[in-house]
Amino acid sequence: MSDTPKAELPKRRRCGPQDIAGLMRTIFSAEDDDITCGECYEHIDEYVDMLRAGEDAATVLPKVKAHLEQCPCCKMEFQAFVAILEAETETNRDEEQGA
Numbered sequence: 001m002s003d004t005p006k007a008e009l010p011k012r013r014r015c016g017p018q019d020i021a022g023l024m025r026t027i028f029s030a031e032d033d034d035i036t037c038g039e040c041y042e043h044i045d046e047y048v049d050m051l052r053a054g055e056d057a058a059t060v061l062p063k064v065k066a067h068l069e070q071c072p073c074c075k076m077e078f079q080a081f082v083a084i085l086e087a088e089t090e091t092n093r094d095e096e097q098g099a
């Protein structure tokens with residue numbers, strides 16, 4: 001056994017440049033309200049759950065809402081979450097009455 005092949009780096013959920021842009025904005029505007037992409041991501045499932053439960057997610061998690069509006073990366077994660085949950089719901093529920 002001689003040389004081992006280079007291990008592939010695992011893909012990480014990171015925003016990359018978005019993170020830096022958000023960081024810069026936080027520094028320059030000195031706002032404490034901004035959350036990071038990591039913090040946002042931690043709450044996305046919660047946020048989506050609340051939306052689906054008909055609760056006012058934007059009021060309870062305003063920071064997540066604000067972040068989703070300004071971060072395309074997290075918005076995509078959010079939309080993916082919604083799509084997955086909606087697909088599950090469609091599978092589980094009986095045929096709904098048409099509008």
Ligand SMILES: [Zn+2]
Nearest residue numbers: 037071073074
């Ligand atoms: Zn983000």
